[in-house]
Amino acid sequence: MKKIKAVMFLGFVWFAFPIFAQFNAGSNGAYHNFAETEAVLRELAGRYPGLTQLVSVGLSIEGRELYVLKISDFAQTEESEANIYIIGGTHAREWISIEVPLLFARQLLENYAEDAAVRRLVDGAQIYIMPLLNPDGLEFSIHTYRWWRKTRRYNGNFSWGVDLNRNWGFQWGYDNLGSSPDPNSETYRGSGPFSEPETDALRLFMQDHPPIGAIFYHNFSQKIIYPWEHTAAPAPDQAKMAVIATEMSRRMAAVSGRVYLTGSSEISYAVNGGSCDWVYGTFAAPAFTIELPNATYLQGGFFTAESEIMTTFAENLPALLYFIDCFLEKN
Ligand SMILES: [Zn+2]
Known part of the structure; x- marks a missing residue:
């Protein structure tokens, strides 16, 4: 009896306090690990060869492929259509950020034939979906330490990992608040702009296929944030981006009632090299x-519950469809 009570107590602790979930190593449940993500991308590319092009833009520091799934009509051809990027899995522990882009790819492809609205977007744009920018970190988060955030780069002196959302080459290292020069920090920006193979691979790909719009999924905090992130000064197109963010938020709330706050760094915290x-x-x-x-x-x-994966995707779907539509040529 004592034993049963002890087990029940541990179970309660496990579910009641998310901090204990960090010991839940090796099980990703309904969430996709690297191999499962790769399998979904291959499955979709195999089923829809005319609408997809699956490319590896490079390798992670531990040698895993960095996949981008292009979705468009005549996907094998470079067209002069809007290039739109949907990216997830920058930070290792943010598992839900991989699921939303992955489900979105499936949604577009499986509904293309039947849904005229989806078909119009896929025909009119070149949609680049990269669900997992940081595969090494994800595997480490699944198998070793659930709270892991950065990559698995060895920095020397028993320090691992670079924060991929501090390693981009615009205002990199602008100050030590929005990123850290300390390799042990959770927001370590790396040894230089694009020092990491993950960010550098995506940079090169984007330079070859210049974006007209991009969404980077993270969690948590239920927000939609637009530049600038490194300074409180307003970006030249702040008003335009605020309109898009507000409209995305409105469409999300219409599905689930959940309100995503919108704004620039004032609603979050300063980030440089983002x-x-x-x-x-x-x-x-x-x-x-x-x-x-x-x-x-x-x-x-x-730690978003597995039961929340579809709810979260459902509220993001109309926002994503609207976002792509913003960049289509209107006629
Ligand atoms: Zn993040």
Whole structure:
């Protein structure tokens, strides 16, 4: 009896306090690990050869492929259509950020034949979906330490990992608040701009296929954030980006009732060397960080329940469709 009570107590602790989930090593449940993500991308590319092009843009520091799935009509051909990027899995422990882009790819392809609205977007744009920018970190988060955030680069002196959302080459190392020069820090920016193979591979690919719009999924905090992130000064297109963010938020709330806060660094914290500032600063393309739920640490923080995967995707779907539509030529 005592034993049963002890087990029940441990079970309660496990579920009641997300901090204990860090010991839940080796099980990713309904979430996709690297191999499962790769399998989904291959499955979709295999089923829809005319609408997809699956490319590896490079290798992670531990040698894993960095996949981008292009979705468009005549996907094997480079067309003069809007290049739109949907990216997830920058930070290792942010598992839900991989699921939303992955489900979105499936949604577009499986509904293309039947859904005229989806078909119009896929025909009119070149949609680049990269669900997992940091595969090494994800595997480490699954198998070793659930709270891991950075890559698995060895920095020397028993220090591992670079924060890929501090390693981009626009205002890299602008100050030591929005990123850290300390290799032991969770926000270590690396030894130089694009010092990491993951960011550098995506940079090169984006330079070859310049974005007109981009969304980078993260979690948590339930927010939609747009540049600038490195400074409180407003970006030249701040008003335009605010309109897009507000409209995305409105469409999300219409599905689930959950409100995603919108704004620039004032609603979050300063970030330099971030992906959105680089995309906007380099291409003048509106770029958004979408911080998925949970909204707060006490609601679960980084650990979004498996039962919330489809709910989270469902509320993001109309926002994503609207986002792509923003960049289509209207006639
Ligand atoms: Zn993140």
